Structures are given as structure tokens and as C-alpha cells.
Amino acid sequence: MHLDDERVQRLxxxxxGPAEVETRFHLERCAPCRDLVEGARVEEDRIHALLSKVDHxxxxxxPRIVLxxxxxxxxxxxxxAAAAVLGVAIAGAAYALPGSPLPxxxxxxLGTGSGVRDSASATQAERTTAPPAGIAVPAADGLVIQLVxxxxxxxxxxxxxxxxxxxxxxxxxxxxxxxRLTVRSSGPVQLEIRIxxxxxxxxxLAGSTPVFRKLATGPVGTTxxxxxxxxxxxxxxxxx
Amino acid sequence: xxLFHSHFHRLVRYLDRLSGDPDLASDLxxxxxxxxxxxxALPDHPEAWLITVAMNLFRNARSTAARRRRxxxxxxxxxxxxxxxxxxxxxxxxxxxxxxxxxxxxxxxERDRQMLLLRAEGYGYRELAAALGLNESSVGTLLAxxxxxxxxxxxxxxxxxx
Numbered sequence: 001m002h003l004d005d006e007r008v009q010r011l012x013x014x015x016x017g018p019a020e021v022e023t024r025f026h027l028e029r030c031a032p033c034r035d036l037v038e039g040a041r042v043e044e045d046r047i048h049a050l051l052s053k054v055d056h057x058x059x060x061x062x063p064r065i066v067l068x069x070x071x072x073x074x075x076x077x078x079x080x081a082a083a084a085v086l087g088v089a090i091a092g093a094a095y096a097l098p099g100s101p102l103p104x105x106x107x108x109x110l111g112t113g114s115g116v117r118d119s120a121s122a123t124q125a126e127r128t129t130a131p132p133a134g135i136a137v138p139a140a141d142g143l144v145i146q147l148v149x150x151x152x153x154x155x156x157x158x159x160x161x162x163x164x165x166x167x168x169x170x171x172x173x174x175x176x177x178x179x180r181l182t183v184r185s186s187g188p189v190q191l192e193i194r195i196x197x198x199x200x201x202x203x204x205l206a207g208s209t210p211v212f213r214k215l216a217t218g219p220v221g222t223t224x225x226x227x228x229x230x231x232x233x234x235x236x237x238x239x240x
Numbered sequence: 241x242x243l244f245h246s247h248f249h250r251l252v253r254y255l256d257r258l259s260g261d262p263d264l265a266s267d268l269x270x271x272x273x274x275x276x277x278x279x280x281a282l283p284d285h286p287e288a289w290l291i292t293v294a295m296n297l298f299r300n301a302r303s304t305a306a307r308r309r310r311x312x313x314x315x316x317x318x319x320x321x322x323x324x325x326x327x328x329x330x331x332x333x334x335x336x337x338x339x340x341x342x343x344x345x346x347x348x349x350e351r352d353r354q355m356l357l358l359r360a361e362g363y364g365y366r367e368l369a370a371a372l373g374l375n376e377s378s379v380g381t382l383l384a385x386x387x388x389x390x391x392x393x394x395x396x397x398x399x400x401x402x
Contacts (some may be wrong), residue, residue, distance in 0.1 A: 009380030015365045039382075045385055050394065051360050053338040054345070055253060056262035133245070148362075173246050173362060184362045186253075 003033045008040045012208065014146050014180050024157050041208065134166030134192075135174040135181060139199040142179055146205045147235055149185035155193045155204060155212050155231040157219060163202060164194040191235070195219075243286055244273055250361040253295055257357050258298060260342055268297045287363060288370035295354070295371065344394035352386035359383055 003011070003023065010016040025033050129148050133139055137143070145162060147153060149172060165174065165181060170189030175182045183191060197200050204212040211233050212221045221231040248269060255265035272294045272342035276286075345353060351372060358368055369376035
């Protein structure tokens with residue numbers, strides 16, 4: 001029994017649930033279905049590449065700027081929001097420069113001009129101490145971590161109790177379902193995955209290709225570990 | 241706050257691809273989050289809620305634009321609103337790939353367009369089913385059809401059926 005559209009799409013998108021194991025088992029023995037899945041993957045990559053042709057840059061916008069205008073009348077909303085987006089977009093580059101006075105100036109502006117209660121110093125402390133974005137889940141047996149991203153991932157074993165995935169460079173989105181973590185990024189990103197040494201069944205996929213496994217017998221990666229025991233694996237959304 | 245960081249850009253990009261208007265997309269995404277803030281409590285399914293509200297805001301904005309279009313003279317419509325779907329002549333006269341993609345998106349049936357664009361932003365099958373009123377068990381099949389329709393619309397260019 002070959003895979004139908006529903007199964008192929010669900011396999012691509014990590015939506016098969018418990019049936020994923022059985023489906024992958026079938027794929028190992030069925031060349032036509034492997035071709036079908038590969039064709040669907042290529043088609044999806046191509047469609048995503050085409051869709052990105054119509055994208056415009058998205059300005060970075062802080063939620064406080066959005067909510068600061070919550071009392072604005074509907075008629076003024078568009079202009080005020082557009083002005084906020086434009087202002088933040090222009091300020092973005094300067095804001096990121098070391099030593100730039102803009103972060104403090106922006107905090108002062110938000111603190112006095114928009115009714116936001118946080119003090120400038122508190123905001124600054126929050127920014128400088130904020131951890132990288134990430135997600136942590138119990139190291140359940142059979143956990144699959146799917147990375148749909150370009151860049152690289154560094155995987156290391158730890159004495160912690162949870163599996164942790166973080167974006168230490170670049171931006172990524174994280175979602176979790178039972179037995180699966182999915183990390184997506186639309187741009188280059190550096191990810192870090194920390195897996196407990198006690199984990200007995202954690203698999204890392206780059207797209208849908210297995211690149212690392214932590215089984216009861218130990219870790220196995222597509223690249224050898226460095227001297228610190230860390231596996232650094234390149235990621236590509238066009239990975240076969 | 242976390243919801244904003246993980247969904248704002250996805251929502252803007254989805255609305256941008258849907259409308260072809262980055263300012264409108266940003267405006268609608270912000271309004272969606274303001275509505276969430278005013279709601280006071282998180283909905284049971286925040287992702288599906290955000291998508292549904294954004295879709296409704298977009299429909300309202302589009303019908304407002306359509307009303308304006310009817311009220312304006314053809315010349316002023318062309319000057320003020322433009323034409324989101326390039327005509328055959330434009331396509332044949334070397335319009336670039338972005339215009340072909342834009343035209344292909346616009347030619348898709350509403351459900352196919354929504355499925356394709358929402359899935360491209362990584363929304364799960366549960367959210368797609370909830371936002372579009374579909375049976376979750378058939379989302380993959382419908383998604384495969386939407387992709388085929390897009391490919392045909394893109395490769396068929398101006399001659400693809402609307």
C-alpha cells in the first residue's frame with residue numbers, strides 16, 4: 001500500500017503522529033514512495049522559494065509600541081502604526097551598533113511618551129540579561145527535533161534533565177507537539193541543542209534527514225564530535 | 241509577549257503575501273494583536289484565533305477597498321489602487337518572477353490560497369483546520385491540491401483558469 005497525498009504531506013510537515021515510525025519503515029523498503037516524498041519535498045521547497053519572491057522586509061516592532069497605541073482611534077491607526085514601523089525600521093541599524101545612544105533614548109521615549117510604566121533602567125536590564133530564545137521539554141523516549149532552518153546546529157550532551165533548544169544567533173520560531181519539537185527560521189540561524197546524557201531516544205532531523213541520534217547506546221552524528229564532545233552540523237533547507 | 245515574538249512576523253508575512261501590500265499587512269497584524277490585548281485573556285487556541293482575526297480584518301479591508309473602487313472613476317482607481325493581478329499583456333512583456341508569483345497567488349481559489357500561505361508560515365494542521373473550517377484529517381490532501389493549483393497557475397501564467 002503506497003503513501004497517499006495525506007500521508008506524504010503529513011510526513012513532510014511532522015504531522016503524522018505515531019504513524020510516522022510505521023511510514024518511515026515503509027519508506028525504507030519502497031522506492032516509489034521515497035521518490036514521491038522526495039518529489040513533494042522538492043516541490044514544497046520550490047513553492048516556498050517562489051513565495052518569498054513577493055515578500056517585503058518586515059520591520060522589527062516591539063509589542064509595547066503596538067500596545068502603546070491601543071487607545072488610538074481607528075481613523076488614525078494606520079498612519080500611526082505605519083509611522084511606528086518606519087521609525088523602528090530606520091532606527092534598527094543604529095540601535096544595534098555598540099555604544100549607540102538610541103536604546104536609552106528609545107526607552108526614555110517609551111517611558112515618558114507612551115504611558116509605558118517600565119523605567120529605562122529596568123528595560124535596559126531586561127534586554128541585557130534576556131536569555132536567547134528557546135524551548136525546553138522533558139527528554140521523553142522517541143522525541144524528534146526537526147530543524148527547518150539554514151545555518152548550523154551545535155549539539156552537546158549535558159547532565160540536565162530536559163532537552164533544550166535555543167537560537168544563540170539569528171531568529172527562530174519554536175513549536176512543540178507530543179513527541180516532537182519543530183524549529184523554523186527564515187534566515188541563517190545558529191542553534192544549540194542540549195540533550196541529557198540519560199536520554200535514550202532523541203533524534204534530530206535537518207528538514208526530514210536524520211543528522212543526530214542519542215540512543216541508549218550513545219550519541220551518533222553525521223559529523224564527528226569536537227574535543228569538547230560537541231557535534232556541529234550544518235543546516236540547509238535544501239538538504240536532500 | 242512570547243506570542244507576539246513568535247507570531248508577529250509570521251502574521252505580517254502571511255498578510256503581505258495575501259494582500260501584496262506590506263503597509264496593510266503590518267497594519268492588520270498590529271490590529272490583530274491589539275484585539276488580542278483588548279480581549280484580556282488568551283483564547284483556547286491562540287494561533288488559530290490570531291489567524292482567524294487577521295483573515296477577517298483582511299476581508300474587511302478588501303471589501304472597503306472594493307467599495308472605494310466602485311465609487312471612483314476608472315482612471316482614479318488605476319492611479320490610487322493599482323491592479324493586484326497583472327494582465328496578460330504585462331506578463332507577456334517580461335514582467336518579472338515576482339509578478340508571476342503574485343499573479344499565481346491571486347488566481348488561486350480562496351481556500352487554496354489561504355492553505356498555501358498559512359502552511360508556508362509553519363502553521364500546523366490543527367490551526368489550519370480551525371481557521372478555515374476544515375476537517376483536520378483531510379488537511380494534507382487539500383494542501384497537496386493547493387500546491388498543484390499554485391504550480392499550474394504559476395506555470396500556466398496568464399492562461400491558467402481563475
